[in-house]
Amino acid sequence: MDLPGPFPVGRYAKTLRDELRKRARVRLIGEVTSLRQTPKQAYFELRDGEGAVPCTIWADELERLKLPDGALRDGAEFVVAGGPDYFIGSAASSPSFSFRATHLRLAGEGDLLARLDGLRKQLRAEGLFELQKQLARPLLPRTIGVVTAESGAARRDLLAGLRRRGWAGTIVWAFAPVQDRRAAPAIAASIQELAARPEIEAIVVTRGGGSLVDLWAFCDETLCRTVAMLRVPVVSAVGHERDSTLIDDVAAVACSTPTHAAEAAVPLDCLAARSGLERSAASLQRAGEGAVGARARHLAALARGPGRALKRERIALNQKTREIRAASERGIAERSSFQRRIALVVLDRAARRAAGPEAKQRREALRRAEVAFRAHDPERTLERGYALAEDAAGEPVTSAAAAVAAGRVRLRFADGRVGAEIESDGGGHERGA
Amino acid sequence: MSEGPESYESAVERLEQIIDRLDSGQAGLRETLDLCREGRELVTYCAAELDAVGEGLQELRLDELAAKLEQPAE
Numbered sequence: 001m002d003l004p005g006p007f008p009v010g011r012y013a014k015t016l017r018d019e020l021r022k023r024a025r026v027r028l029i030g031e032v033t034s035l036r037q038t039p040k041q042a043y044f045e046l047r048d049g050e051g052a053v054p055c056t057i058w059a060d061e062l063e064r065l066k067l068p069d070g071a072l073r074d075g076a077e078f079v080v081a082g083g084p085d086y087f088i089g090s091a092a093s094s095p096s097f098s099f100r101a102t103h104l105r106l107a108g109e110g111d112l113l114a115r116l117d118g119l120r121k122q123l124r125a126e127g128l129f130e131l132q133k134q135l136a137r138p139l140l141p142r143t144i145g146v147v148t149a150e151s152g153a154a155r156r157d158l159l160a161g162l163r164r165r166g167w168a169g170t171i172v173w174a175f176a177p178v179q180d181r182r183a184a185p186a187i188a189a190s191i192q193e194l195a196a197r198p199e200i201e202a203i204v205v206t207r208g209g210g211s212l213v214d215l216w217a218f219c220d221e222t223l224c225r226t227v228a229m230l231r232v233p234v235v236s237a238v239g240h241e242r243d244s245t246l247i248d249d250v251a252a253v254a255c256s257t258p259t260h261a262a263e264a265a266v267p268l269d270c271l272a273a274r275s276g277l278e279r280s281a282a283s284l285q286r287a288g289e290g291a292v293g294a295r296a297r298h299l300a301a302l303a304r305g306p307g308r309a310l311k312r313e314r315i316a317l318n319q320k321t322r323e324i325r326a327a328s329e330r331g332i333a334e335r336s337s338f339q340r341r342i343a344l345v346v347l348d349r350a351a352r353r354a355a356g357p358e359a360k361q362r363r364e365a366l367r368r369a370e371v372a373f374r375a376h377d378p379e380r381t382l383e384r385g386y387a388l389a390e391d392a393a394g395e396p397v398t399s400a401a402a403a404v405a406a407g408r409v410r411l412r413f414a415d416g417r418v419g420a421e422i423e424s425d426g427g428g429h430e431r432g433a
Numbered sequence: 434m435s436e437g438p439e440s441y442e443s444a445v446e447r448l449e450q451i452i453d454r455l456d457s458g459q460a461g462l463r464e465t466l467d468l469c470r471e472g473r474e475l476v477t478y479c480a481a482e483l484d485a486v487g488e489g490l491q492e493l494r495l496d497e498l499a500a501k502l503e504q505p506a507e
Contacts, residue, residue: 140486142485170491277476287455287468
């Protein structure tokens with residue numbers, strides 16, 4: 001070991017004390033804890049979320065400060081001015097380090113705001129403001145937990161807000177001394193216990209208004225870190241100024257009043273939801289009935305279709321029949337007319353032919369035919385002396401057999417008729433009369 | 434609908450989709466009847482959820498609940 005020394009410890013202790021006393025005098029801010037007073041000195045620790053320093057102040061110096069009675073107590077926020085010191089010990093007492101305070105005062109709003117600002121920056125930088133805001137908040141929780149004072153306007157206002165929403169589920173109250181500036185540990189414990197119950201779907205932390213000093217418990221770093229890490233959404237309604245406390249920053253929702261906190265904890269307006277649900281049910285009913293009704297009407301129309309189609313076809317058929325009849329009558333008339341026209345043309349031609357040069361020839365031919373005809377006329381034959389045998393009916397008898405069969409004939413001469421009996425010759429009949 | 438909705442909000446969201454679809458008039462008969470049946474089930478579910486928080490406020494104290502938990506089971 002090649003370190004300097006060994007030195008006598010007493011001398012080293014005095015050197016250490018002198019070195020510490022040379023350090024710059026400063027002011028510290030923090031919460032007073034573990035306060036203990038003796039006739040000579042007051043001892044306490046000044047601490048915040050990150051650490052603590054043991055402090056001492058001489059009794060006479062404390063006396064001169066004339067602090068209000070009871071101001072210096074555990075949990076109070078104090079600004080302490082002084083510097084580090086080292087008590088080197090004595091035969092009767094142990095050595096100790098302390099921050100030797102020469103001045104104390106209660107922390108004011110400005111001190112707290114400055115401290116709050118530092119804390120806020122730190123927690124934001126760690127991302128703790130976002131964790132709760134990422135949690136899903138149920139629209140209609142059945143059970144909510146509430147941290148508040150047992151007696152107070154906040155509780156009453158919260159209940160009124162829930163009632164106005166038509167919500168009448170289950171509330172688990174975790175009453176805590178929210179008016180106490182040192183209540184942060186108790187509040188944090190209540191929140192944690194509520195969050196540990198599985199049926200609790202949202203937690204409300206609320207208290208009425210006050211100064212930042214009054215609300216300082218809700219700026220407690222440990223409390224705020226606890227809230228930030230919970231998996232149950234926390235609705236904060238602390239004081240009347242939104243975002244004035246650190247818990248507002250880390251909570252899922254920050255509200256300005258307990259009434260608003262009720263709306264944030266139960267986002268669904270149950271009364272309006274019931275009306276909406278009734279409208280939905282009516283819409284569904286209408287849609288269902290409408291769809292079936294419309295289709296039933298369509299089906300009925302389809303069912304009537306074949307009959308209607310037949311009727312339609314029958315009418316069309318009758319119409320066609322009438323048209324065909326009319327057309328055929330028209331056709332006949334037209335054809336008759338045409339034929340008549342043809343006949344007239346033929347007759348006209350014939351008439352014209354008859355009146356033309358052919359007429360003379362035709363008359364000559366007729367005359368010749370008449371001469372020939374007359375030459376063959378039986379009358380001409382009778383005039384030459386022949387007779388014609390006729391039966392009773394006047395028909396010519398042209399054979400002997402027919403004459404025998406007739407028995408009686410009439411003989412026609414050119415100048416008249418006479419009756420005649422036919423005689424049979426027994427062996428046959430003679431040819432001729 | 435073989436399974437119930439996960440939550441009131443999912444039920445309401447689905448119900449709104451159903452009513453939008455029915456209002457569009459584009460659903461056929463089979464789909465309309467199916468949607469109506471599903472919608473009625475959702476309405477029933479939502480009504481039951483509302484009933485569950487509408488039958489009277491119940492107030493419990495955390496310290497009493499904790500005390501109950503600490504009692505030995507009977």
